Amino acid sequence: MQNSAKKICLVIKDKVSQSLSPTMHNAAYKALGIDSEYTFLARQIKPEELANAMQNELRTSDICAFAITIPHKETIINYLDEIDSTAKEIGAVNTVINVNGKLKGYNTDWEGAMNSLLKYTSLKNKKVAILGSGGTARAIAYGLSKEGSEISLYTRNIDTGTKIATQFGCKLFSWDNREEACNADIIINTTPIGREDDATPLSGNRMQAQQIIFDVNYKKGSTQLLNLAKQKNAITIDGLEMLLQQGMLQFELYTGLKAPEEAMRKALYNE
Numbered sequence: 001m002q003n004s005a006k007k008i009c010l011v012i013k014d015k016v017s018q019s020l021s022p023t024m025h026n027a028a029y030k031a032l033g034i035d036s037e038y039t040f041l042a043r044q045i046k047p048e049e050l051a052n053a054m055q056n057e058l059r060t061s062d063i064c065a066f067a068i069t070i071p072h073k074e075t076i077i078n079y080l081d082e083i084d085s086t087a088k089e090i091g092a093v094n095t096v097i098n099v100n101g102k103l104k105g106y107n108t109d110w111e112g113a114m115n116s117l118l119k120y121t122s123l124k125n126k127k128v129a130i131l132g133s134g135g136t137a138r139a140i141a142y143g144l145s146k147e148g149s150e151i152s153l154y155t156r157n158i159d160t161g162t163k164i165a166t167q168f169g170c171k172l173f174s175w176d177n178r179e180e181a182c183n184a185d186i187i188i189n190t191t192p193i194g195r196e197d198d199a200t201p202l203s204g205n206r207m208q209a210q211q212i213i214f215d216v217n218y219k220k221g222s223t224q225l226l227n228l229a230k231q232k233n234a235i236t237i238d239g240l241e242m243l244l245q246q247g248m249l250q251f252e253l254y255t256g257l258k259a260p261e262e263a264m265r266k267a268l269y270n271e
Helices: 021-031 045-053 075-079 085-090 107-118 137-145 157-166 175-182 225-230 239-253 261-269
Strands: 008-012 038-044 063-068 094-098 102-106 127-131 150-155 173-174 186-191 212-216 235-237
Touching: 008 021, 021 038, 021 239, 021 261, 045 075, 063 239, 075 102, 085 102, 085 137, 094 239, 107 137, 107 212, 107 239, 127 137, 127 175, 137 150, 137 157, 150 157, 150 175, 157 173, 173 175, 212 225, 225 235, 239 261
Parallel strands: 008 038, 008 063, 127 150, 127 186, 150 173, 186 212, 212 235
Antiparallel strands: 063 094, 094 102
16 A cells, blocks of 8 residues: 555455445545545455455554455454454444554444434334345344344354344244245345346345335445335335445544535435
């Protein structure tokens, strides 16, 4: 990483070309007139490169913070000096702050997801089905458990699913039974299915009008899951909304300033 007079924030992931985080955060810096102080960049780091990057370049003084995406949210914990108590309970980190070479992890995914949902409905006693059992699923299960939801988890990975179910009071189901998720009030897809193609984790046949379908993935246009949901007159929430909501929380951790929601939203949805 080249030296810069600006404080550098990054998003690190396996395929950075897909990330809209730089667009969102740089728009926020510009809106608040701090773009001469901060810049937000994308950095591709493959799983096998993570340990070296965490031990060396990501601790340098010009990098003040970085966002973490799939597939690093859980493994990155092994390389941090400190973890916020909430992120520790969740078992996944999506935000890291660099203070004089010491790296502290946080999780803004859970609150970003809850803020996205609470715009449409209360969550207490709602039946919520989560598809997947990765770091994002862990964060969302944590948030839903705090809200008093009845959570069902559908996953291929029974080992990780069992850990989430035990920790957050979820009912655990095999991936083969995932169409049963359509009996829930809210369905949340945390798997990468449909992020890069027209695949969908559910057929859509059993979706219902006014049911809430939330896909944490985002792509130009809409994911196939949300296209099917719209055909059933379901309420849809896309991954851009979660990206915005958790990104606003990240921005405030990075800068100590209140996030300019309108500028960040416009940057995402006009991209």
